[in-house]
Amino acid sequence: AQSVAQPEDQVNVAEGNPLTVKCTYSVSGNPYLFWYVQYPNRGLQFLLKYITGDNLVKGSYGFEAEFNKSQTSFHLKKPSALVSDSALYFCAVRDIDDYKLSFGAGTTVTVRA
Amino acid sequence: GAGVSQSPSNKVTEKGKDVELRCDPISGHTALYWYRQSLGQGLEFLIYFQGNSAPDKSGLPSDRFSAERTGGSVSTLTIQRTQQEDSAVYLCASSADGTYGYTFGSGTRLTVV
Numbered sequence: 001a002q003s004v005a006q007p008e009d010q011v012n013v014a015e016g017n018p019l020t021v022k023c024t025y026s027v028s029g030n031p032y033l034f035w036y037v038q039y040p041n042r043g044l045q046f047l048l049k050y051i052t053g054d055n056l057v058k059g060s061y062g063f064e065a066e067f068n069k070s071q072t073s074f075h076l077k078k079p080s081a082l083v084s085d086s087a088l089y090f091c092a093v094r095d096i097d098d099y100k101l102s103f104g105a106g107t108t109v110t111v112r113a
Numbered sequence: 114g115a116g117v118s119q120s121p122s123n124k125v126t127e128k129g130k131d132v133e134l135r136c137d138p139i140s141g142h143t144a145l146y147w148y149r150q151s152l153g154q155g156l157e158f159l160i161y162f163q164g165n166s167a168p169d170k171s172g173l174p175s176d177r178f179s180a181e182r183t184g185g186s187v188s189t190l191t192i193q194r195t196q197q198e199d200s201a202v203y204l205c206a207s208s209a210d211g212t213y214g215y216t217f218g219s220g221t222r223l224t225v226v
Contacts (some may be wrong), residue, residue, distance in 0.1 A: 012125060034214050043117075043219040090155065090156065099169075101146075104155055
């Protein structure tokens, strides 16, 4: 079985400050990890993924995430948040031997000017 | 096409009526997924198609839900005798081979009144 936990329903930061959205996962084997963003009334947009290799993954719009196997975490980060980053963020995981993506409940990010 | 196309974008239906939701995946993508996003919830896996293999229907919530994929391309999700709890955004995604990540459509917002 596989699962994802996003412990924070909401994250609020001021523009220009660092942004972190937390994600922990559980899989029986090795994970593929993903972050998606959803803007109001829109579908999910891919941000970044970890498949293998460097633990620090860089993605779209200045976002990055660090894979930590010992802590089973894949936190999303951005050094300097923008108001336009305000959206709903989903972490997702799949076992390399499976094909289903399991999603977390989502974290609403609000960046205030 | 350039992306995953879903229609209609919005659907309001009366309780007890049947509805059909359509997904047109990216051309050449062999894997197709349906997810459901209820208000304040994460994404719930419904069904998965991979090429000509039998679909994985393990996520369908009841026998009122069914899906088919014709010619390995367009998919239709059918909900019979709709109930108010079926109100949600239904998201379709496709993938080149079922590995790595997925490209999502903008979804169909279903409201059962």
